[in-house]
Amino acid sequence: MTPDGMWSIGELAEHAGVSVKTVRFYSDRGLLPEAARSGGGHRRYGPGAADRLRLIRSLRALDLPVPEVGRVLDEEDTLEDVIAGQLRELGSRLAALRWREAALQVLQDCTPPERAERLLLIGALPIPPDTTVLARFWRRWLPPRLPTPLVSAVVDQAIPQPPADPTPAQVLSLARLFAFVSGVRVAAAHCQPEAHRTDKGYRPAVLYEGLREAFALASPELRDRRPAREGEALDCFVAAYARSHGTRDTPGFRHRLAGVLAQDPRIDRYWQLVAELTGPAQPTAGAAHDWLLDALETQTGRAGSAPSISKDTWST
Structure with a gap:
């Protein structure tokens, strides 16, 4: 860290335990704003950048998409709302997987002549079901x-x-x-x-x-x-x-x-x-x-x- 409290991109990456490429990725997408540029045009980050980077990594560890991470950081959405939305989406994906698993069992647990008929039935059924x-x-x-x-x-x-x-x-x-x-x-x-x-x-x-x-x-x-x-x-x-x-x-x-x-x-x-x-x-x-x-x-x-x-x- 420089005397004025600025991090170079390499210092910030090392301090946070991530690659320079990761820091650059989040910067390019506006999640980690630069505080300044050096005389040679290199990125510089302020004292709060390390904490913000740790928060970004925590949110990404929850598999939140980058746009949603940005909305949380910018306080456009609350973390509670984003988590609730992710839980709903995850529930839908899990339901689809359970339906797919049961559908495969329908095709497995039958005789070959029955399988042909059931395949046509299951093939016409949207999964997860839409009524x-x-x-x-x-x-x-x-x-x-x-x-x-x-x-x-x-x-x-x-x-x-x-x-x-x-x-x-x-x-x-x-x-x-x-x-x-x-x-x-x-x-x-x-x-x-x-x-x-x-x-x-x-x-x-x-x-x-x-x-x-x-x-x-x-x-x-x-x-x-x-x-x-x-x-x-x-x-x-x-x-x-x-x-x-x-x-x-x-x-x-x-x-x-x-x-x-x-x-x-x-x-x-x-x-x-x-x-x-x-x-x-x-x-x-x-x-x-x-x-x-x-x-x-x-x-x-x-x-x-x-x-x-x-x-x-x-x-x-």
């Missing part, structure tokens, strides 16, 4: 002109959140779910429930508001594995259909409703795959609907009288 394709499916499936907040609420309830640390079985279920929604055609009126037909007097917005409440009431019954039965959940379920059609809940209406719902197109495969992905602790809306329909059919004496139309009659 945009599921949201697109639901926006096609739902009746048109529903209020935006209601659409968002229904879509949020219907789309499973991919686990951060999936099992191979969950990866396979999600891959099959993506394949299912990508192959389903739902544009034609005959591919959707009767209550989506606004030309027949139904008000789908009223229906879906009521169904959300009915499914919430039925969920504890499903978690406790109780058989389908009459009660508040069933009354709420029927009332939603009655209100959406501008009529009253009567025994005759319940009997007709049971018949209509038994013949409605279904997306049972979707809910089956969602259940495989989320487990029994989180009953799906599809499971709640089936439980309530069973309760209605039992009450009206229609149980087993009319099989519902399978998804296979209208999907690709």
